[in-house]
Structures are given as C-alpha cells and as structure tokens.
Amino acid sequence: MSTDTLNLKKPQPQRATLYQVAEVAKVSKSTVSRVINDDASVAEETRRRVLEAIAVTGYRVNQSARALASRTTGAIALAIYEDLATYFSSEFSSSMVMALQDFFFEKDIQVVLVPAPDQRRQLRIEQYVQQRHVDGAILLGPVREDILLPDLLRDKVPLVIGGRPARTETVSFVDIDNSGVSEQVVAGLAKLGRKKIGFITGRLDNPAATDRLLGYRRGLSNAGLSQDDGLVGIGNWGFKSAVSATEQLLANHPDLDAVYASNDLMASAAIQVLKDSGRSTPRDVAVVGFDDTPLASSLSPKLSSVRQDPELYARSLGSLLLAQISNEQTTPQSTILPTQILWRDSSGTPPEN
Amino acid sequence: MSTDTLNLKKPQPQRATLYQVAEVAKVSKSTVSRVINDDASVAEETRRRVLEAIAVTGYRVNQSARALASRTTGAIALAIYEDLATYFSSEFSSSMVMALQDFFFEKDIQVVLVPAPDQRRQLRIEQYVQQRHVDGAILLGPVREDILLPDLLRDKVPLVIGGRPARTETVSFVDIDNSGVSEQVVAGLAKLGRKKIGFITGRLDNPAATDRLLGYRRGLSNAGLSQDDGLVGIGNWGFKSAVSATEQLLANHPDLDAVYASNDLMASAAIQVLKDSGRSTPRDVAVVGFDDTPLASSLSPKLSSVRQDPELYARSLGSLLLAQISNEQTTPQSTILPTQILWRDSSGTPPEN
DNA sequence: GTGAAAGCGCTAACAC
DNA sequence: GTGTTAGCGCTTTCAC
Numbered sequence: 001m002s003t004d005t006l007n008l009k010k011p012q013p014q015r016a017t018l019y020q021v022a023e024v025a026k027v028s029k030s031t032v033s034r035v036i037n038d039d040a041s042v043a044e045e046t047r048r049r050v051l052e053a054i055a056v057t058g059y060r061v062n063q064s065a066r067a068l069a070s071r072t073t074g075a076i077a078l079a080i081y082e083d084l085a086t087y088f089s090s091e092f093s094s095s096m097v098m099a100l101q102d103f104f105f106e107k108d109i110q111v112v113l114v115p116a117p118d119q120r121r122q123l124r125i126e127q128y129v130q131q132r133h134v135d136g137a138i139l140l141g142p143v144r145e146d147i148l149l150p151d152l153l154r155d156k157v158p159l160v161i162g163g164r165p166a167r168t169e170t171v172s173f174v175d176i177d178n179s180g181v182s183e184q185v186v187a188g189l190a191k192l193g194r195k196k197i198g199f200i201t202g203r204l205d206n207p208a209a210t211d212r213l214l215g216y217r218r219g220l221s222n223a224g225l226s227q228d229d230g231l232v233g234i235g236n237w238g239f240k241s242a243v244s245a246t247e248q249l250l251a252n253h254p255d256l257d258a259v260y261a262s263n264d265l266m267a268s269a270a271i272q273v274l275k276d277s278g279r280s281t282p283r284d285v286a287v288v289g290f291d292d293t294p295l296a297s298s299l300s301p302k303l304s305s306v307r308q309d310p311e312l313y314a315r316s317l318g319s320l321l322l323a324q325i326s327n328e329q330t331t332p333q334s335t336i337l338p339t340q341i342l343w344r345d346s347s348g349t350p351p352e353n
Numbered sequence: 354m355s356t357d358t359l360n361l362k363k364p365q366p367q368r369a370t371l372y373q374v375a376e377v378a379k380v381s382k383s384t385v386s387r388v389i390n391d392d393a394s395v396a397e398e399t400r401r402r403v404l405e406a407i408a409v410t411g412y413r414v415n416q417s418a419r420a421l422a423s424r425t426t427g428a429i430a431l432a433i434y435e436d437l438a439t440y441f442s443s444e445f446s447s448s449m450v451m452a453l454q455d456f457f458f459e460k461d462i463q464v465v466l467v468p469a470p471d472q473r474r475q476l477r478i479e480q481y482v483q484q485r486h487v488d489g490a491i492l493l494g495p496v497r498e499d500i501l502l503p504d505l506l507r508d509k510v511p512l513v514i515g516g517r518p519a520r521t522e523t524v525s526f527v528d529i530d531n532s533g534v535s536e537q538v539v540a541g542l543a544k545l546g547r548k549k550i551g552f553i554t555g556r557l558d559n560p561a562a563t564d565r566l567l568g569y570r571r572g573l574s575n576a577g578l579s580q581d582d583g584l585v586g587i588g589n590w591g592f593k594s595a596v597s598a599t600e601q602l603l604a605n606h607p608d609l610d611a612v613y614a615s616n617d618l619m620a621s622a623a624i625q626v627l628k629d630s631g632r633s634t635p636r637d638v639a640v641v642g643f644d645d646t647p648l649a650s651s652l653s654p655k656l657s658s659v660r661q662d663p664e665l666y667a668r669s670l671g672s673l674l675l676a677q678i679s680n681e682q683t684t685p686q687s688t689i690l691p692t693q694i695l696w697r698d699s700s701g702t703p704p705e706n
Numbered sequence: 707g708t709g710a711a712a713g714c715g716c717t718a719a720c721a722c
Numbered sequence: 723g724t725g726t727t728a729g730c731g732c733t734t735t736c737a738c
Contacts, residue, residue, distance in 0.1 A: 015508070017731055028709045033733060041707055060508065063484035064426065065731035067417035068714045075486060077465075084437075084466075085447040094438040101468065110481050112430075113466035115454065128463050131416035133428060133486075155368070155413065370715055381725045386717060394723055418715035421730045 016057035025053035036061060067132070075110040076321065077134040079125050082141035083117045091293040092310055093140070096162070099314030100138065107322070109135075119144070129157050136325045138162060138317050142206055158324035160317050164207040172324065172332045174316045176308050178208050179215030181339045185260055185288050185306065186219025188341060192348055194258035194286055195225060198249040200235045200242050200270065202262040212262050212290070231256075235266050242266030246273040257285055258347075264289035264296045267303055271346065282348040292342055301345035308339050369410035378406035389414060420485070428463040429674060430487040432478050435494035436470045444646040445663055446493070449515070452667030453491065460675070462488075472497070482510050489678045491515060491670050495559055511677035513670050517560040525677065525685045527669045529661045531561050532568030534692045538613055538641050538659065539572025541694065545701055547611035547639055548578060551602040553588045553595050553623065555615040565615050565643070584609075588619050595619030599626040610638055611700075617642035617649045620656055624699065635701040645695055654698035661692050 018036075022029045027046060034042050035050040042050075053059075067073045078100065080087050088094045097113075104111045112134065116122040122144055129137045129152060136158030143161055152159055153170060161173040189197050199216045202209035213232065220227045230252035233245025242261060246269060249256055259274070261267035267289030271281050279285050281301055289296055292307035316335045323333070343350035371389075375382045380399060387395050388403040395403075406412075420426045431453065433440050441447045450466075457464050465487065469475040475497055482490050482505060489511030496514055505512055506523060514526040542550050552569045555562030566585065573580045583605035586598025595614060599622060602609055612627070614620035620642030624634050634640050634654055642649055645660035669688045676686070696703035 018733095019731075029732080030709060030734085031707085034708085037733085043707060046707080058507070060483045060485075062421070062731055063486050064417050064420035065714090066484075066733075068415070068421050068716080069731080069733040071714075071733095073417070073486075075481075083447075084450065085441045085444075088438045088441040091438075094436075097437065097468075098470075101474070105474065105477065110467070110477060110486070113468065114463070115450075115466065117451070121454070121458065124458065124463060128428075130413045131419075132413075133416050133426075133463070154411070371717095372715075382716080383718085383726080384724060387724085390717085396723060399723075415715055418730090419717075421732080422715080422717040424717095424730075 015062070016059040017062070018059070021050065021053045021057050021059045024057055025050045073133065073135050074108065075112055075134045076104060076325075077125070077129060077137040078111055078113045079116050079129075079137055079139050080113060080141050081116050081122065081139065081143050084113075084115050087141055090291075091295075092291050092308065095310035096314050097140075099311045100318060103314055103318040126151055130155055136160075136321050138321055142203075156330075158321055160320045160324070162313070162317055164211065166207065168334060170332060172320050172334060174313060174320060174335045174337065175208075176313075176337045176339050178211035179218065181306050181341065182212045182215025182260070183219040183222065185341060186216055186225075187223060188343065188350075189258045189260065189286055189288065189347065190219070190223035190225060192258075192286065196231070196253055196256050197225060197258040197260060198231045198233065198246075198253065198256050200233045200245045200249075200259065200261040200266050202266075203236045204234065209262055216260060235262060237263055237266065239265050239269045242269035243273055246270045250274075250277055258287070259285060260288045262290050264291050264293045264303060264305055267305070267346075268295060268299055271299065271301075271303075281346050286347040288341075288347055296342075296344070299346070304342060304344045304347040306339050306341050308337065312337055368415070369412040370415070371412070374403065374406045374410050374412045377410055378403045426486065426488050427461065428465055428487045429457060429678075430478070430482060430490040431464055431466045432469050432482075432490055432492050433466060433494050434469050434475065434492065434496050437466075437468050440494055443644075444648075445644050445661065448663035449667050450493075452664045453671060456667055456671040469494075479504055483508055489513075489674050491674055495556075509683075511674055513673045513677070515666070515670055517564065519560065521687060523685060525673050525687060527666060527673060527688045527690065528561075529666075529690045529692050531564035532571065534659050534694065535565045535568025535613070536572040536575065537568075538694055539569055539578075540576060541696065541703075542611045542613065542639055542641065542700065543572070543576035543578060545611075545639065549584070549606055549609050550578060550611040550613060551584045551586065551599075551606065551609050553586045553598045553602075553612065553614040553619050555619075556589045557587065562615055569613060588615060590616055590619065592618050592622045595622035596626055599623045603627075603630055611640070612638060613641045615643050617644050617646045617656060617658055620658070620699075621648060621652055624652065624654075624656075635699050639700040641694075641700055649695075649697070652699070657695060657697045657700040659692050659694050661690065665690055 018029050018032050022032045027050060031042060031046060032050050035047050101111050114125050114128060116125050138160050140162045159171060161171055164175040165171055165173050186197060197220065199213065201213050204210055217227060233249045235241040235245045259270045261270050267287050271287050274281055274285050281287050289303045289305040292305040296303040296305040316337060320333055320335065371382050371385050375385045380403060384395060384399060385403050388400050431450065454464050467478050467481060469478050491513050493515045512524060514524055517528040518524055518526050539550060550573065552566065554566050557563055570580060586602045588594040588598045612623045614623055620640050624640050627634055627638050632638050642656045642658040645658040649656040649658040669690060673686055673688065
C-alpha cells in the first residue's frame with residue numbers, strides 16, 4: 001500500500017506566518033488568530049493594528065495548519081461518477097451543481113469537483129476524502145456503491161448521495177419519488193383515454209431508471225391496462241437509443257397510443273419516430289417525458305414532462321451533508337423530494353386531476 | 354477582512370494516528386512514516402508488521418498534518434472560468450481535462466475542479482489557492498486576468514494558463530499558434546483559387562478568437578486578396594451566432610466563395626445557411642472550421658478543420674505546472690503547440706503542399 | 707480583552 | 723535499518 005503523493009520538492013516560497021504578523025502588530029498570536037477568525041472579543045484599536053500588520057506582511061492563512069489545528073478544511077467534495085461532458089450535458093445536473101455551489105458559497109465552504117469516470121479514479125477519490133482533504137462529500141451520478149462506500153462509511157466520513165442508493169439504510173441520500181410520479185403519469189394518461197401505453201427506460205444500471213419502470217408498471221396495473229414486455233423499450237438516456245426503442249415499440253404494438261419516456265431527450269426521439277411513421281402527437285400517440293428540460297417547452301408540440309427542482313435538490317443535499325459535518329448526526333437520513341407533472345400539448349388535454 | 358471558513362463544529366470522528374500505529378507495531382513513528390511513504394530502507398519484516406498494524410488500526414494518513422509538515426498537498430486545482438455546462442460542451446475542452454487528469458493521476462496528484470463562473474467565485478478560488486489547499490493551479494477558459502492574477506502572482510503560486518493571456522510575460526501559459534495556422538488556412542484556400550474569403554469570429558473577449566482573426570487578415574494580405582470588414586462576421590462560438598454572421602456575410606458579399614469559421618459548430622451553421630441560400634459546399638463556397646471535433650467528420654460534406662491535440666495540450670500544461678511546483682522555476686515559461694490543418698471535402702481538393 | 711502554553715499528526719534531519 | 727528530536731503554522735483552553 002502506497003499513499004505516497006510527494007515526489008515534489010518543497011514548493012512553497014516563504015510566506016508570512018501568524019507569528020510574524022503578531023510581531024509586527026505587537027500582539028500575541030492568539031490575538032491575530034482571533035482577528036482572522038472574526039472573534040468578537042478584540043478591541044477595535046487592536047483589530048486595526050492587526051489588520052494593518054496583515055496587509056503589510058501580505059499574510060495569508062495556511063490552510064494546512066489551520067486544518068490540522070481545527071480539524072476542519074472548509075471544503076467539501078462533489079464526486080461525479082461519470083464522464084463530465086456527459087454529466088453536464090444534462091440540464092438538470094448542471095443546474096443542480098450550480099445551485100450546490102451557491103448553497104455552500106454562502107456558508108463560506110469551497111466546493112471542489114472530483115471527477116470519477118472510471119474505477120481507478122474512484123479509488124483515488126476514496127483516498128482523497130478519507131485523508132480529509134475535505135470535510136465531507138456529495139456523490140453524484142451512477143455511484144459505484146460496491147467499491148467506494150463501504151470503506152468510506154466505515155470511516156464515518158460525512159457523505160450524501162444524490163439519487164437512491166441500492167441499500168438505502170446505510171447512507172444518507174436525496175432522491176425524488178421516481179416510481180410514485182411515474183405511476184401518476186400513467187394514471188394521467190389512462191384518464192385521458194390512452195389504452196396502450198408504452199415506456200422507454202433509461203440505463204437500467206441506474207436506480208432512477210428502474211424506479212420509473214416500476215412506477216410505470218404499477219400505474220398500468222392500477223388502471224387495469226394491458227401490461228406486456230413488448231410495451232417496454234430499453235433506452236440508455238440517449239436520443240438514438242430511444243429511436244430504436246420506439247421503432248421496436250411500434251413493431252410490437254402498431255396500435256400504441258401513448259409513450260412515456262424516461263427523459264425529455266428520449267421523448268423527443270419518440271415524437272420524431274412517431275411522426276416519421278405517419279403518426280401524429282398527441283392525436284394518435286400521446287408522449288410524456290421527464291426532467292422538464294428547456295427542450296420540453298421548445299419542442300412542437302410542447303412536451304408534457306415531469307419536473308424536478310434542481311435548487312431544492314441541491315439545498316437538500318447540502319443540508320444533509322452539513323448536518324452530518326456539524327452535528328454528530330450519525331444515523332443516515334434521506335429526503336424524497338416532490339415532483340410536478342406538467343401536462344402540455346404532447347399529451348393532449350390535461351387530465352383534470 | 355474575514356477569512357473565516359469555520360462555522361462548523363469539530364467534525365472528525367476519532368481516527369488512529371501514526372503514533373498509535375507505531376505503538377501497535379512496536380516501532381517508532383518514523384518507521385511508520387517511512388512505510389507509508391514507500392521509503393526503501395525498511396526491513397521487510399518490519400514493514401510487514403507496520404502494514405499489519407495499519408490494517409488493524411484502520412489508519413489513514415491525515416492530509417492536513419502531512420501537508421503542514423511536508424509543505425505539499427498532493428493536489429492541484431483546475432480553475433474553470435466559465436459555466437461548466439458550456440465549458441464541457443466543447444469536445445476539445447473535455448478531452449483536455451480528461452487528459453489532464455490522466456497526466457496527474459500517474460504522478461499521484463489529485464486534480465480538483467473549481468468552477469469560477471462569476472466574479473464572486475473567482476475571488477473565492479483565489480483564496481483557495483493562496484491558502485494552499487493545493488500545490489498549484491491551471492487556469493482554463495476565459496481567465497479574468499485583471500482580478501485574479503496579480504495577487505496570485507505576487508504570492509508566487511505555481512500557475513499555468515491554458516490559452517494566451519493578455520500579458521504574456523508575467524505568467525506561464527500554453528497555447529496554439531492561432532494566428533499562424535489561420536494564416537495558413539487562408540493561404541490554402543487562396544491556393545485553391547478562392548478569392549472572396551469570409552471569416553466568422555469567436556467571442557472577441559477571447560485571445561484565441563482575436564488571434565484567429567489576426568491570422569485571417571494576415572493571410573488575406575499575404576495572398577493579395579481583398580480585405581474588408583464586410584467579410585468578417587462576428588460570432589460567439591455558438592451555432593446561432595454563426596447563422597446570423599453567415600447571413601450577414603452573404604448580404605455583404607453575394608459572391609463569397611469561402612468561409613473560415615473559428616470553430617466547427619459555427620462552420621456547420623455556415624454550411625447550413627449557404628445551403629439554404631442555394632449555394633453548394635464546396636462547389637460554390639468552401640468552408641473550413643476549427644478544432645476538428647467529431648462533428649467535423651460527421652458533417653456532409655466532411656468539414657475541413659484545424660486540429661489541436663488535447664493530450665499534448667494537457668501534457669504541456671501539466672509539465673509546466675510541475676516544473677513550477679518542484680523546481681524553483683521562477684521565470685514564466687510558455688509553450689506554443691503545433692496544429693494541423695485537415696483538408697476535407699468541404700473545401701474541395703486539398704491544396705497540394 | 708489579551709497572552710501563554712499545549713497540542714493537532716505528520717515529516718525530516720540527524721544520530722546511532 | 724531504526725529511533726530521537728524538532729518543528730510545520732495554526733487553534734484552543736485557560737489564566738490573568
């Protein structure tokens with residue numbers, strides 16, 4: 001086992017330390033420390049002198065020393081278990097990350113992104129977090145729970161997962177009710193008189209994808225509608241995958257009258273294929289997507305979609321992490337966020353509740 | 354001035370320290386330190402005992418302590434001066450970041466991304482770097498030099514910029530010869546017999562964009578071709594901007610016979626507009642792009658483009674940073690990388706030579 | 707309101 | 723090969 005990370009020489013140029021500031025200001029180190037930490041109990045005049053000394057010496061806090069003494073780094077990691085280009089191509093994800101930064105920015109906590117596109121790097125992140133470069137971590141994307149989590153959890157590193165983990169009892173997470181809302185989508189379509197409702201999945205290695213599928217199935221059985229595997233097309237979140245999936249659906253069931261796709265992009269592919277096959281949306285086939293990306297409202301017809309709120313998601317993740325970092329919040333907490341179905345033109349007249 | 358970042362309680366649970374490992378293994382702290390740092394001079398038997406003790410105690414290096422003692426963090430920052438979704442939507446950029454991670458991965462250095470989409474956060478990054486959370490930083494995207502750089506440079510923080518900075522003498526950077534290659538593109542088009550060569554710029558707040566424009570102009574004058582502002586359309590790297598730019602170009606010069614666009618996406622927009630106006634590419638108007646993204650080879654006709662190598666770019670940035678971190682490499686160094694013009698169908702027969 | 711003293715957990719000479 | 727001894731630059735009681 002090598003934890004060596006230092007084939008570098010001593011890099012740092014000389015910099016003023018707290019002690020030197022103290023000398024210049026003719027106070028003790030403690031006082032300087034109080035000033036830089038905004039401790040109330042410093043006389044105004046003293047504070048002024050210290051501030052001046054800081055300016056003169058060009059002093060900057062040394063984070064390593066502070067972290068060692070205070071046991072806090074003032075930074076948290078956002079581990080992204082996916083290729084970054086892919087991850088940020090999702091509207092929802094990038095808004096969410098943005099909101100996450102805002103959340104921590106206010107609290108004076110630096111957010112660092114650590115990409116973990118493959119297994120090698122996932123292990124590296126594990127080290128990074130365990131070695132306390134950061135006070136905690138938020139795990140996003142298709143988290144490889146088998147590799148990373150056990151070790152991290154054993155070490156009681158503050159951790160929150162975005163999305164439902166496989167074993168929900170061991171770790172804090174934030175998720176939306178994917179299956180519940182999918183059930184409602186199907187119920188809505190049924191209420192609109194649709195009988196043959198197809199479904200296009202996301203990548204099935206992803207709990208969100210399987211949960212949506214589950215909800216779709218429950219929705220069908222609630223509505224007493226026909227349920228067969230020919231109505232389920234396997235997609236992978238991408239446009240092309242949905243093109244094939246829709247073609248397959250149509251081949252299996254030419255009388256299809258609705259398609260619910262696991263994201264907007266795939267829904268747009270479905271509309272495309274339906275149109276190419278001479279079917280009109282929503283007249284012949286209703287279509288519903290997921291995520292309510294800008295794409296949804298720019299399509300024609302406008303796409304009905306399920307909206308999840310990235311800001312809310314971010315705040316939930318952030319609060320859960322902070323709770324773990326500050327309190328001795330030991331038991332895993334989870335939050336299931338509400339979603340909203342936006343019925344637009346692509347599904348015809350909205351089902352009045 | 355507040356550098357307070359700690360409104361958190363002591364978060365860390367108790368963890369084994371070096372000292373405790375030493376006790377269990379019945380050796381000194383130094384020996385344990387040698388083992389975890391892969392120092393050669395440890396007897397095999399001793400090493401075994403220590404490793405065992407590490408396993409038993411569940412010991413992990415405390416990065417803060419190590420950093421304080423060794424003056425090295427084993428991490429570097431990638432500061433991205435742009436919205437991440439935008440930044441990663443560029444094929445070149447995301448490959449480059451990927452390559453950068455690989456580069457440092459091999460050297461056991463953790464790369465962290467710190468997004469700096471706006472000025473508030475740019476200042477925060479400055480702190481982050483100055484406080485020595487990391488050993489150095491690579492600045493990517495449209496770096497706001499006025500804000501960040503002076504302070505950072507004063508502190509002698511190891512720093513490299515990706516792209517040409519405004520004042521090249523003060524800081525290390527890596528860039529390609531944007532103007533030179535643009536000159537060659539125009540020379541090539543001229544050799545192919547094109548006389549009225551239009552240009553579509555990128556965002557002009559970006560040195561790469563202005564350099565390409567410069568090269569275009571030089572190319573025209575080298576070839577003795579007509580040069581007027583009506584031949585230059587202002588784009589912003591985006592598809593839509595290039596649509597308008599091309600329309601404008603066509604309005605100014607209906608006899609346009611070539612368009613050189615500052616990236617592939619804008620080149621594709623140009624081809625589109627030309628086609629809509631009844632002009633064929635390359636017969637009526639030759640088109641050349643920049644970056645050689647996958648888009649270039651997937652267009653029809655295949656797009657001629659300027660290729661820059663993301664891996665090479667990454668390695669150059671990495672080496673320059675490492676040199677600054679390890680050596681006392683004080684004088685700013687810069688590297689200008691070669692590029693390659695790929696003549697494809699969109700410009701007609703390649704200019705031999 | 708301010709200072710003294712004792713670490714935080716590690717690395718790095720330097721002995722032996 | 724291994725141990726001893728000093729720190730690294732801060733925060734944090736605890737006195738005063």
